[in-house]
Amino acid sequence: KTIYLKDYKAPEFTVKTCDLVFELFEEYTQVTNLMQIVKMDKSAKDLVLDSVELELVEIHLNDVKLEEERYVVEKESLRVLDVEDEFKLIIINKIYPHRNSELEGLYKSGNIFCTQNEPEGFRRITPYIDRPDVMAVFKTTLVASREKYPVLLSNGNTESNFKLDDGRHGVTWSDPYPKPSYLFALVAGDLGVVKDKYITASGKYVRLNIYTDKGNESKCKHAMKSLKEAMQWDEEKYGREYDLSLYNIVAVDSFNMGAMENKGLNIFNSAYVLADEDTATDANFMGIQSVIAHEYFHNWTGNRITCRDWFQLTLKEGLTVFRDQCFSADLNSKEVQRIEDVKALRERQFVEDNSPMAHPIQPDSYMAINNFYTATVYEKGAEVIRMLHTLLGEQKYRKAMDLYFDTFDAQAVRTDDFLWAMSKAGEMNLEQFKRWYHQSGTPKLDVDEKFEDGTYTLTLIQKIPHAVDGSEQKPHFFPLKIGLLDESGKEILEKTLLISKEKEEFLFKTSFKPVLSINRDFSAPIIIDQKETHYGFLMKHDTNSFAKYEAAQLFGIQIIESLMQGNDINDEYVRAYGHILESDLDISYKALLLELPSISALMQRQNVVDFELIYDAIEKLQKHLASLYKEKLLEIYSKFHNPLCVDLDANSIGSRSIKNRCLKLLSSLKSNEMAVMANEQYSNSLTMTDKVAALDILENISSEYSAVAFKHFHDKYRQNTLVMNKYFSLLAASHREGTLERVIALQKDAAYNELVPNLVRSLVGTFTRNYKYFHAKDGSGYKFVADKIIDIDKINPQMASSLAGAFKIYKKLNVQNKKMMKVELERVVSTHSLSKNVYEIVSKIIKNQ
Ligand code: ARG
Ligand code: ZN
Numbered sequence: 001k002t003i004y005l006k007d008y009k010a011p012e013f014t015v016k017t018c019d020l021v022f023e024l025f026e027e028y029t030q031v032t033n034l035m036q037i038v039k040m041d042k043s044a045k046d047l048v049l050d051s052v053e054l055e056l057v058e059i060h061l062n063d064v065k066l067e068e069e070r071y072v073v074e075k076e077s078l079r080v081l082d083v084e085d086e087f088k089l090i091i092i093n094k095i096y097p098h099r100n101s102e103l104e105g106l107y108k109s110g111n112i113f114c115t116q117n118e119p120e121g122f123r124r125i126t127p128y129i130d131r132p133d134v135m136a137v138f139k140t141t142l143v144a145s146r147e148k149y150p151v152l153l154s155n156g157n158t159e160s161n162f163k164l165d166d167g168r169h170g171v172t173w174s175d176p177y178p179k180p181s182y183l184f185a186l187v188a189g190d191l192g193v194v195k196d197k198y199i200t201a202s203g204k205y206v207r208l209n210i211y212t213d214k215g216n217e218s219k220c221k222h223a224m225k226s227l228k229e230a231m232q233w234d235e236e237k238y239g240r241e242y243d244l245s246l247y248n249i250v251a252v253d254s255f256n257m258g259a260m261e262n263k264g265l266n267i268f269n270s271a272y273v274l275a276d277e278d279t280a281t282d283a284n285f286m287g288i289q290s291v292i293a294h295e296y297f298h299n300w301t302g303n304r305i306t307c308r309d310w311f312q313l314t315l316k317e318g319l320t321v322f323r324d325q326c327f328s329a330d331l332n333s334k335e336v337q338r339i340e341d342v343k344a345l346r347e348r349q350f351v352e353d354n355s356p357m358a359h360p361i362q363p364d365s366y367m368a369i370n371n372f373y374t375a376t377v378y379e380k381g382a383e384v385i386r387m388l389h390t391l392l393g394e395q396k397y398r399k400a401m402d403l404y405f406d407t408f409d410a411q412a413v414r415t416d417d418f419l420w421a422m423s424k425a426g427e428m429n430l431e432q433f434k435r436w437y438h439q440s441g442t443p444k445l446d447v448d449e450k451f452e453d454g455t456y457t458l459t460l461i462q463k464i465p466h467a468v469d470g471s472e473q474k475p476h477f478f479p480l481k482i483g484l485l486d487e488s489g490k491e492i493l494e495k496t497l498l499i500s501k502e503k504e505e506f507l508f509k510t511s512f513k514p515v516l517s518i519n520r521d522f523s524a525p526i527i528i529d530q531k532e533t534h535y536g537f538l539m540k541h542d543t544n545s546f547a548k549y550e551a552a553q554l555f556g557i558q559i560i561e562s563l564m565q566g567n568d569i570n571d572e573y574v575r576a577y578g579h580i581l582e583s584d585l586d587i588s589y590k591a592l593l594l595e596l597p598s599i600s601a602l603m604q605r606q607n608v609v610d611f612e613l614i615y616d617a618i619e620k621l622q623k624h625l626a627s628l629y630k631e632k633l634l635e636i637y638s639k640f641h642n643p644l645c646v647d648l649d650a651n652s653i654g655s656r657s658i659k660n661r662c663l664k665l666l667s668s669l670k671s672n673e674m675a676v677m678a679n680e681q682y683s684n685s686l687t688m689t690d691k692v693a694a695l696d697i698l699e700n701i702s703s704e705y706s707a708v709a710f711k712h713f714h715d716k717y718r719q720n721t722l723v724m725n726k727y728f729s730l731l732a733a734s735h736r737e738g739t740l741e742r743v744i745a746l747q748k749d750a751a752y753n754e755l756v757p758n759l760v761r762s763l764v765g766t767f768t769r770n771y772k773y774f775h776a777k778d779g780s781g782y783k784f785v786a787d788k789i790i791d792i793d794k795i796n797p798q799m800a801s802s803l804a805g806a807f808k809i810y811k812k813l814n815v816q817n818k819k820m821m822k823v824e825l826e827r828v829v830s831t832h833s834l835s836k837n838v839y840e841i842v843s844k845i846i847k848n849q
Pocket of ligand 1: 114117118119256257259261294295317370373
């Protein structure tokens with residue numbers, strides 16, 4: 001069944017207050033739910049509550065036990081017949097958290113009771129009007145064994161504690177802020193805690209707690225530091241203070257996504273909380289900083305102001321991602337952050353946008369809303385907010401955000417309401433801009449340049465792709481930042497052009513033909529198609545850090561594509577690459593400039609994908625650069641290789657990043673010398689960053705070294721599931737012979753567990769991105785993944801449907817691969833009692849062939 005935005009109706013009833021009692025036992029949990037309900041639409045007769053797999057104990061309406069003929073238990077709802085305008089309803093029901101493997105609603109992660117209710121998990125806990133535009137004040141009492149669950153948490157503040165005679169105890173929590181059910185949370189467990197505090201700008205004292213499994217307390221330092229940095233940043237940049245006197249974070253191992261912004265009680269995938277030098281990579285530390293900030297920022301953009309319905313998801317997610325990206329840019333390196341964000345957008349969102357699953361950042365229909373927590377809604381959504389920021393400028397953007405907060409606080413609103421504030425305070429007509437919310441696909445911009453009689457003419461033509469259903473879409477309105485350079489590389493002009501028509505022409509008076517640097521800072525999420533290119537020149541001279549990186553990437557792509565056509569390696573590129581090697585740019589940035597284009601970047605440009613052609617060409621280029629610049633690469637490696645350094649300052653991180661880039665390139669020579677170097681790095685370096693980089697190289701160039709090192713790694717870390725994720729994912733990404741057989745065998749490893757999403761993502765998820773073996777010509781990779789989708793769908797449909805996304809490249813495959821994949825797609829889609837999650841993805845892929 002498909003749900004459409006156009007069918008939205010305001011709720012007939014609303015819940016004023018919701019008082020919950022959870023009696024937690026090992027075998028079941030009893031929930032008592034007391035609601036004060038008010039009729040909003042006087043013509044409504046029955047109250048319909050959302051409810052999944054309801055095991056009802058009893059219902060009381062205004063303190064009278066309801067006879068069975070007064071209500072109906074339907075498939076996904078509970079209907080109470082013929083109710084008054086205002087009433088009190090008590091529902092008592094039973095749930096089974098220890099059997100909940102979907103990880104939605106109330107479930108157990110190890111020995112911890114926890115919840116995940118966004119978007120529609122609450123209906124698995126108790127019957128409710130489970131939609132974000134119903135906002136109630138919640139009070140929650142938890143009762144559990146004192147010995148097993150000494151820590152009992154929910155949203156808001158502790159109101160009271162009590163002890164019972166039978167070894168049980170209870171805590172009552174109350175949250176003064178009305179909220180939708182998706183922000184409700186509870187946690188019960190025997191947890192360790194790290195405590196800290198934060199004084200807000202206006203002097204309010206806030207207690208900060210991070211809870212984890214006991215023994216992990218020392219790994220919470222970075223998360224705590226990041227939380228305080230985020231709190232301060234939101235005060236400085238957005239004038240937003242925290243609004244409760246307590247902020248709790250709980251880390252759990254079994255979690256479908258990254259983390260959840262439940263009011264005052266964030267629940268996190270432990271991968272985004274726990275870190276120390278011995279077990280976490282530099283990228284893990286960065287990930288923690290950004291996800292901690294992301295969930296914190298949701299307190300204003302998401303919780304105080306929430307979404308009217310789930311079609312509005314990007315209202316909170318796109319905006320909050322934009323906020324966390326800016327935060328990370330401010331705290332670390334702006335130039336590196338921007339490049340990393342764009343890289344991630346292209347690898348995931350651009351691929352999605354060019355697939356049968358393409359959708360606007362505000363979709364107009366869905367089967368399973370859980371399938372729409374996508375790169376498009378999140379990352380493209382953030383790019384759309386960034387364009388608004390560019391169009392309005394920092395000052396007006398801030399004024400517009402203030403207006404948004406002032407106008408819509410405590411409400412559930414739409415993206416249109418947000419755009420109203422942007423347009424009003426930003427003094428800008430955004431009617432055409434709205435198309436970014438309703439059109440899918442990545443726009444292309446054809447660029448044509450002409451120089452004649454002292455006039456440089458830039459002609460830009462928007463090529464807007466059709467929607468998935470084949471319908472035509474219209475030109476967009478966006479800012480395009482450009483620079484013009486003279487032949488010596490000096491910048492003569494930088495300007496942000498406003499593009500709105502399908503065809504635009506811009507004239508510049510100059511005495512010479514300038515070199516164009518286009519879409520600086522990636523000012524719009526589009527694909528540039530330039531007739532005339534000067535990549536080598538821009539790699540050297542461009543003053544915009546993003547555009548310089550882009551030139552290096554595009555030049556690399558040009559060379560690889562030309563190799564794929566059987567040509568020789570272009571000398572100008574090789575010299576430009578050497579020029580960067582010699583330059584003394586910031587080392588983190590330089591490491592990015594030295595990165596060759598990814599397989600995914602090249603795939604996206606092929607109409608019919610042929611992987612072998614791509615990696616053979618990339619390998620050839622790597623080998624050429626590595627042998628030509630061997631000495632320089634070795635010199636950089638030894639200059640920055642500092643095995644005992646575990647510091648996390650920019651210079652230490654940058655050093656690891658650049659020397660590992662050099663080592664990786666050198667490893668394409670597949671010589672014993674490089675294997676020895678990588679092996680030494682594995683044995684001597686203290687950081688996980690260096691160990692993982694070394695293992696990746698060993699696995700791909702030397703089966704002997706690899707076997708020993710991986711065994712050592714396994715022996716050392718087999719008890720640490722976060723590190724074992726890295727173990728599985730390194731092996732699943734291997735290009736060495738026999739990877740699929742090893743992946744299959746690894747499922748039997750004692751550390752592997754199909755119930756834990758992180759582990760499935762590390763092993764099976766990584767394998768789907770191993771182009772060489774996932775797309776093996778004999779179809780063995782497709783068959784393995786299809787089997788896993790079918791198995792895991794019975795455990796956790798959300799996890800299964802995210803694996804199914806790996807098939808979205810179907811339409812673009814070559815004949816042979818396509819034939820093999822088709823068999824598997826059809827097998828999956830015809831599986832008995834398939835979830836709607838997997839069905840939605842796979843049926844869209846098949847339909848769109
Ligand atoms: N709101 C969370 C975040 O972006 C994501 C939760 C999504 N969960 C889900 N089951 N779809 O921070
Ligand atoms: Zn979010």
